[in-house]
Amino acid sequence: MKKIAFTGGGTIGHVAVNLALIPEAEKRNIETIYIGSKNGIEREMIESSATNTQYIPISSGKLRRYLSFDNLKDIFKVIKGIFDARKALKKEKPDFVFSKGGFVSVPVIIAAKSLKIPSIIHESDVTPGLANKIAMKFSNKLYTTFEETLKYVPKEKSDFIGAIIREDLRDGSKEEGYKLTGFNSELPVLLIMGGSLGSKVINKTIHDNLDYLTKKYQIIHLTGKGNVDPNINKEGYVQYEFVSKELMHFYAITDTVISRAGANAIYEFATLQIPMLLIPLGLDQSRGDQIDNAKIFEGKGFAKVLQEKEVNQSNLVRNLDQLENERETIIKKMSQFKESYTKETLFNKIESDIK
Numbered sequence: 581m582k583k584i585a586f587t588g589g590g591t592i593g594h595v596a597v598n599l600a601l602i603p604e605a606e607k608r609n610i611e612t613i614y615i616g617s618k619n620g621i622e623r624e625m626i627e628s629s630a631t632n633t634q635y636i637p638i639s640s641g642k643l644r645r646y647l648s649f650d651n652l653k654d655i656f657k658v659i660k661g662i663f664d665a666r667k668a669l670k671k672e673k674p675d676f677v678f679s680k681g682g683f684v685s686v687p688v689i690i691a692a693k694s695l696k697i698p699s700i701i702h703e704s705d706v707t708p709g710l711a712n713k714i715a716m717k718f719s720n721k722l723y724t725t726f727e728e729t730l731k732y733v734p735k736e737k738s739d740f741i742g743a744i745i746r747e748d749l750r751d752g753s754k755e756e757g758y759k760l761t762g763f764n765s766e767l768p769v770l771l772i773m774g775g776s777l778g779s780k781v782i783n784k785t786i787h788d789n790l791d792y793l794t795k796k797y798q799i800i801h802l803t804g805k806g807n808v809d810p811n812i813n814k815e816g817y818v819q820y821e822f823v824s825k826e827l828m829h830f831y832a833i834t835d836t837v838i839s840r841a842g843a844n845a846i847y848e849f850a851t852l853q854i855p856m857l858l859i860p861l862g863l864d865q866s867r868g869d870q871i872d873n874a875k876i877f878e879g880k881g882f883a884k885v886l887q888e889k890e891v892n893q894s895n896l897v898r899n900l901d902q903l904e905n906e907r908e909t910i911i912k913k914m915s916q917f918k919e920s921y922t923k924e925t926l927f928n929k930i931e932s933d934i935k
């Protein structure tokens with residue numbers, strides 16, 4: 581294997597898995613290219629990463645389940661995307677395409693199929709999104725993070741491989757975490773994460789209950805871009821729009837997390853054995869993938885779950901107290917959770933799957 585073309589984007593969740601795999605490819609002297617959109621978050625993340633990946637932008641459009649004028653415009657952008665991707669793939673001649681999903685990946689997978697370049701799609705949510713539903717018709721293989729996903733995808737070409745976690749997140753230091761936040765080991769640390777974009781509902785809930793929460797916890801609040809509230813200046817409370825390298829040190833001092841239920845984030849918490857209270861993105865703003873993710877983690881005994889409409893002070897306090905009381909049991913359950921593949925064994929599998 582000499583060259584891999586990665587694709588996927590739209591939100592961090594659709595780039596994180598690729599960013600975890602690219603360094604492993606480079607370690608094996610495999611060249612990597614990344615085909616993504618012109619302005620999506622994937623471009624910024626790949627171009628600012630410490631990898632040698634060449635970024636190739638293509639035209640991309642959002643796919644919708646309903647007909648509208650915008651949809652028609654976007655169909656043309658997607659068709660242009662197929663031609664752009666074909667041109668890139670013809671020139672670069674990768675051995676195969678690895679896709680993490682998101683709308684930009686669909687033209688790439690279709691172009692690969694038209695050039696007889698094999699492709700593998702990765703689905704991190706329990707139920708596949710629209711982009712992957714379309715793309716899987718053209719791909720050779722589909723890998724899933726959740727075993728339960730195998731119920732929703734073509735069995736003959738799908739394999740459960742488990743989560744692929746960014747390696748650096750395991751290397752956090754408590755000392756660095758306390759230094760960055762100014763916190764100490766006296767009160768437990770509560771980390772608030774609203775997904776890669778932040779969450780207005782979670783932000784409001786935390787701000788409304790800050791007096792109560794800061795009596796019991798030191799709080800690290802990841803608010804999402806543009807959501808830091810400069811008027812809040814409270815001891816034991818720090819807020820950041822978004823953190824990159826610091827996250828591993830924050831994880832190292834975190835006792836409990838309140839979070840959205842994006843697939844990457846919740847597997848990071850499980851791997852690092854951090855009990856979690858999940859508030860999944862609702863059906864009004866999504867297809868409900870996070871509701872399903874959260875339900876599975878609740879079933880495994882890793883998480884407590886509150887739906888958005890149930891969020892109020894008494895439910896918040898009750899669930900946090902329950903997490904505290906069950907902490908040992910939850911951590912024990914998480915410690916039995918094993919990753920199915922390491923990055924090394926996954927690469928061996930990929931090599932045999934694309935033959």
Ligand SMILES: CC(=O)N[C@H]1[C@@H](OP(=O)(O)OP(=O)(O)OC[C@H]2O[C@@H](n3ccc(=O)[nH]c3=O)[C@H](O)[C@@H]2O)O[C@H](CO)[C@@H](O)[C@@H]1O
Pocket residue numbers: 591592593594596704705773774775776777802821822823824827841842843844845846848861869870873
């Ligand atoms: C709104 C939306 O479409 N959400 C989807 C998106 O979530 P989203 O993009 O939020 O992705 P995830 O929750 O899966 O992952 C978030 C990632 O961002 C990282 N992080 C977060 C905050 C921060 O300050 N720094 C940082 O590095 C986390 O460590 C994690 O790796 O993709 C997920 C995986 O397909 C889906 O399950 C979500 O439903």
